[in-house]
Amino acid sequence: MSVNLSTPVQYLKGVGPKLGQLLGKRGVENIGDLLEFYPRTYEDRRAMRQIADLQPEQRVQVRVQVIKVRSQNLGRTRRKMYEVLVGDSSGRIACKFFRVPYRGYFERFSEQSLVKVTGKVVDYRGKLEFHHPTIEPVLPDEDESDEDLIIPIYTEIETISSSKMQKLVENAFKQLDEGVKEQRAKEFETGYKFNSIPGFVDAVPKWIREKYSLMDRRQALKQVHLPDIKQAEALLELRSPAHQRLIFDEFFGLELFLASRKTEVQKKAAPKMSAKFQLVDELKRSLPFELTGAQKKSFEEIAQDLQKGHPMHRLVQGDVGSGKTLVSLLAACFACENGYQSSIMVPTEILAEQHYINAKKYLEPLGVRVGYIVGGMKAKEKQEVYEKIAAGEIDLCVGTHALIQKDVAFKKLALVIIDEQHRFGVQQRAELMDKGLSPHFLVMTATPIPRTLAMTVYGDLDVSVINELPKGRQPIVTRKTFSSKKDKVLQFLNDQIAKGRQAYIVYPLVEESEKMDLKNAVDEHKKLVEQYPNLRVGLLHGKMKPAEKEQVMKLFRDHQLDVLVSTTVIEVGVDVPNANLMIIEHAERFGLSQLHQLRGRVGRGEHKSYCVLVLGYAVGEDGQKRAEIMEQHSDGFKIAEKDLEIRGPGEFLGTRQSGLAGFKLANLVRDLDLLQLARKAAFDVVEKDPDLKDPEHIHLKQALERHRMRVIG
Numbered sequence: 001m002s003v004n005l006s007t008p009v010q011y012l013k014g015v016g017p018k019l020g021q022l023l024g025k026r027g028v029e030n031i032g033d034l035l036e037f038y039p040r041t042y043e044d045r046r047a048m049r050q051i052a053d054l055q056p057e058q059r060v061q062v063r064v065q066v067i068k069v070r071s072q073n074l075g076r077t078r079r080k081m082y083e084v085l086v087g088d089s090s091g092r093i094a095c096k097f098f099r100v101p102y103r104g105y106f107e108r109f110s111e112q113s114l115v116k117v118t119g120k121v122v123d124y125r126g127k128l129e130f131h132h133p134t135i136e137p138v139l140p141d142e143d144e145s146d147e148d149l150i151i152p153i154y155t156e157i158e159t160i161s162s163s164k165m166q167k168l169v170e171n172a173f174k175q176l177d178e179g180v181k182e183q184r185a186k187e188f189e190t191g192y193k194f195n196s197i198p199g200f201v202d203a204v205p206k207w208i209r210e211k212y213s214l215m216d217r218r219q220a221l222k223q224v225h226l227p228d229i230k231q232a233e234a235l236l237e238l239r240s241p242a243h244q245r246l247i248f249d250e251f252f253g254l255e256l257f258l259a260s261r262k263t264e265v266q267k268k269a270a271p272k273m274s275a276k277f278q279l280v281d282e283l284k285r286s287l288p289f290e291l292t293g294a295q296k297k298s299f300e301e302i303a304q305d306l307q308k309g310h311p312m313h314r315l316v317q318g319d320v321g322s323g324k325t326l327v328s329l330l331a332a333c334f335a336c337e338n339g340y341q342s343s344i345m346v347p348t349e350i351l352a353e354q355h356y357i358n359a360k361k362y363l364e365p366l367g368v369r370v371g372y373i374v375g376g377m378k379a380k381e382k383q384e385v386y387e388k389i390a391a392g393e394i395d396l397c398v399g400t401h402a403l404i405q406k407d408v409a410f411k412k413l414a415l416v417i418i419d420e421q422h423r424f425g426v427q428q429r430a431e432l433m434d435k436g437l438s439p440h441f442l443v444m445t446a447t448p449i450p451r452t453l454a455m456t457v458y459g460d461l462d463v464s465v466i467n468e469l470p471k472g473r474q475p476i477v478t479r480k481t482f483s484s485k486k487d488k489v490l491q492f493l494n495d496q497i498a499k500g501r502q503a504y505i506v507y508p509l510v511e512e513s514e515k516m517d518l519k520n521a522v523d524e525h526k527k528l529v530e531q532y533p534n535l536r537v538g539l540l541h542g543k544m545k546p547a548e549k550e551q552v553m554k555l556f557r558d559h560q561l562d563v564l565v566s567t568t569v570i571e572v573g574v575d576v577p578n579a580n581l582m583i584i585e586h587a588e589r590f591g592l593s594q595l596h597q598l599r600g601r602v603g604r605g606e607h608k609s610y611c612v613l614v615l616g617y618a619v620g621e622d623g624q625k626r627a628e629i630m631e632q633h634s635d636g637f638k639i640a641e642k643d644l645e646i647r648g649p650g651e652f653l654g655t656r657q658s659g660l661a662g663f664k665l666a667n668l669v670r671d672l673d674l675l676q677l678a679r680k681a682a683f684d685v686v687e688k689d690p691d692l693k694d695p696e697h698i699h700l701k702q703a704l705e706r707h708r709m710r711v712i713g
């Protein structure tokens with residue numbers, strides 16, 4: 001039977017209903033999905049490999065002789081390590097086992113018997129060895145195969161082993177090829193030439209493939225699944241030309257979506273403002289400091305955008321403490337003088353309040369009317385604000401998500417500023433626009449994001465970078481220590497307080513043990529109060545009522561408190577320049593960007609600032625490593641890159657809304673070059689044919705629709 005990419009897998013040879021169901025659970029519904037179930041890695045079985053030639057991280061097979069089998073106790077535990085020492089004429093290597101695969105396993109290997117060892121070479125303290133390899137006897141009649149082989153290794157799906165999967169994929173190609181043969185025969189018979197090969201559509205148009213020297217997709221799929229030993233090295237790195245083509249495709253889908261969104265947005269109309277800078281200049285004059293060059297430049301870019309008559313979609317990236325808030329206030333002033341309303345949306349109520357206080361302080365003297373709305377307010381209070389918003393009696397409204405609820409109707413909303421929300425992606429902006437609003441958007445990131453991510457999640461935005469900190473900022477001295485040294489840390493804390501400074505002590509909040517951690521913060525607070533009666537210590541955590549939280553924050557801001565013991569509720573945005581010491585407890589439980597955010601709470605004034613990372617007893621290697629990165633780096637962009645390397649994009653951003661969930665082969669850290677290529681290609685296409693009307697782009701149009709569904713839902 002001839003099949004194509006959308007034929008359900010059940011119709012493949014060797015797949016019955018049961019296998020079909022298993023595959024379906026992993027999203028493999030049809031043959032196309034199966035072909036995109038890519039090998040996880042490859043096993044390099046080139047013949048005649050010598051032990052002396054082995055390299056760390058290679059997956060290999062060697063034919064060797066057993067030299068010795070022995071076992072050894074592991075430390076003082078009752079557990080044992082087994083070792084099969086093998087060798088050939090070039091050297092020796094140990095095969096280590098930390099458990100017995102099955103009873104009698106090691107008895108199978110007598111000294112000097114010939115075996116095949118298959119597995120990954122690992123470098124353990126400078127020595128190469130195998131851990132848990134497969135060891136099989138070489139049978140007497142087995143020919144000394146000189147055949148070079150490289151075998152695809154698939155992730156197992158329950159009972160479907162890697163070799164079973166390999167068979168299925170081979171069958172799929174066979175059946176697909178039959179279809180091709182049938183078509184050729186038909187062409188020969190009728191003299192008619194078909195345009196495409198049945199079963200394979202290459203959505204990427206030929207002119208793009210040629211321009212960027214991409215190989216044919218069908219060929220790429222084949223090479224990845226039916227690998228050729230000549231490409232072994234590139235295949236093993238998942239960077240063969242075939243891999244590159246398939247990775248390109250994954251990026252291209254996303255980039256095309258972003259590129260087309262960007263052109264769509266540019267076609268929309270938005271309030272067109274004019275160059276009125278009186279309020280802006282007044283604000284600048286009222287500041288106790290000079291704007292940094294980067295702040296000026298960012299604002300200029302924004303003001304330009306606002307005068308174009310099309311929605312601005314701009315991202316302001318700036319490290320913690322670089323003064324993004326002020327840039328947003330300048331933008332709000334500009335809109336206000338033009339007769340429009342603005343809103344600033346932030347993730348937490350504490351932050352909303354702080355912005356509100358700031359905005360009032362700076363803008364009210366200029367006659368800009370500032371409002372405030374958060375979820376925790378009484379219904380009546382909210383109602384009042386809603387009414388003022390609708391009547392146009394508020395020029396700038398600061399708030400949380402409550403700002404975009406359905407009953408909020410602005411009179412003349414023109415500018416939506418989204419602060420400290422690196423998760424506020426394409427999807428949410430699309431939601432707002434779906435409400436018939438096409439305001440100008442200004443997104444300010446909480447964390448600097450690596451270039452690759454800026455090109456993906458925020459790929460439809462223009463970017464301004466604040467790459468300059470206000471004058472006089474000193475680097476924050478960061479040190480890691482262990483909880484056993486806590487007394488010293490508290491001594492240091494007291495010294496700083498004595499000098500008139502303030503400090504934060506932050507505890508992690510981990511979901512499964514929320515109560516425990518809360519207890520930690522509460523206990524610490526109590527302990528400090530008892531131990532140091534002259535310290536004024538406040539407590540802040542997520543379980544408190546909004547009004548209580550505000551009260552504590554206000555006390556701390558007004559220097560009525562010396563120390564603020566808190567869970568991570570203060571993670572983003574909080575700005576108290578007199579605070580110069582941040583103590584992070586159980587620092588091993590935080591991710592890098594979170595640590596960087598927390599550290600960014602200090603170093604905001606003229607005082608020399610410190611960050612102490614207190615590691616718990618249970619700190620692992622990763623936790624230590626993160627602490628060391630924090631000691632060494634202060635640049636948020638560097639730290640974000642390291643974070644992305646360690647955690648991968650999914651965790652870095654929360655995958656679903658980032659639209660990155662669909663990547664099967666692509667790796668944002670490794671494949672930056674391909675991402676850039678795909679982005680260029682996508683913009684090429686959109687520029688040439690914005691509506692994808694050209695018949696050559698029909699498959700692209702379909703792919704784009706699918707992508708849109710996935711991201712926007």
Ligand code: ADP
Pocket residue numbers: 289290291292295318319320321322323324325326470471573575577604
């Ligand atoms: P972030 O970029 O982290 O949001 P903020 O906007 O909270 O930073 O600014 C951090 C601190 O720096 C605030 O106290 C703010 O008043 C101050 N600040 C902003 N711009 C300047 C400047 N140009 N010179 C000096 N201080 C500034």
Ligand code: MG
Pocket residue numbers: 324325419420573
């Ligand atoms: Mg901020």
